[in-house]
Amino acid sequence: MKILITGFDPFGKEKINPALEVVRRLPDEILEAKIIKLEIPTVFEKVGLTIEKAIKENQPDVVINIGQAGGRFAITPEKVAINLADARIADNAGYQPLDKTIFSDGKTAYFTQLPVKAMVAAMQAEKIPAEVSYTAGTYVCNYVMYYVQYLIDKKYPSLKGGFIHVPFIFEQVVGKPQQPAMNLNDMVIGLTAAIAAVVTHSKEDIKMVGGTEH
Template sequence: MKILVTGFDPFGTDKINPAIEAVKKLPDTISSAEIIKVEIPTIFNKCAEVVHQAIIDYKPDYVLDIGQAGGRSALTPERVAINFDDGRIKDNAGYQPLNQTIHADGQNAYFTQLPVKAMTQAIIEAGIPSYVSTTAGTYVCNHIMYQVQYMIDKEFPDLKAGFIHIPFLPNQVLKRPNTPCLSLADDIKGITAAIKAIVERDGKNDIEVIGGSLS
């Protein structure tokens, strides 16, 4: 089994992005699955081009995209991506979409094929806070999650994919009072646990447990 794991480069005012820092330090093999690590740009559309090429090159069974969600206090597997770009800030190419449809011939929303409840439970059992999220936002994180689902819909029907948001690192909140964070070691531990759950649930349905959130 091959799992393509991607992480975004730094964006906005931050000089570091926990997503790519964690991805780079993941083991090369997790539960017998080969882990392919790719950095992607925080740029609308360009990030999808990079992932699309990686899918062609490596032919993974799964794609797991990782992104930063400043302000969250837990690792949050995402359940759904929406066909909508609305940038709160400019991306790294200076582009800031306003109320844009990603694909005119795409579904309004796509649900992940990943076992998000099993992933969340595995992360919690590893000692890291986690919950299932039902909003990936409208910035580049939602964009890449939607784009990969669109690729599955139109081109790679056997592929399974999803997204995990992770919090700020401690050094990112030094000038952000009362903002939650997690250590890089915890990010790596949590993502590794989530990938183990993906491998363990391969070919099976997600577990049936309460896993929603109030926000």
């Protein structure tokens, strides 16, 4: 089994992105599933193509995109992506879409194929704050989640995809009163547990249908 895990580069005024840092620190294998790591640009017009290229090259069973959500207290697997790009700030290429449809032939929204509640339970079992989120926003994070779901809908029906938001890390909140943050090592523990839940759930699905994994 292969899982493609992506993390965004820093954006806005931040010099670091905890999403990318935690992806870099994940183990290369979780419950015998190979973890393929990929840095992706915080650029609307490039990021989807970057991920699609990686899907074609690696043929993963699962794609999990990781993004930063400053202001959140917990690691939050996302349940749904919406067909809307509406950016409060420009991306790293200076593009700032306002009230734009992502794909004209796409659904209004797509739900993840990942077991988000099981992922949350697995993280909480490791004493890591986690909860299901029902909004991925309207910035590049939601765009990426929706883009992958669109690919699943149109091209890769056997693929599973999902998105996880992580909070700021401590160094990002220096000088930012009242902003929550999480230790990077705790994020690694949490995401490893969440991915393990995905692997376990996927293997159970395979057994149910009598298929094989690659």
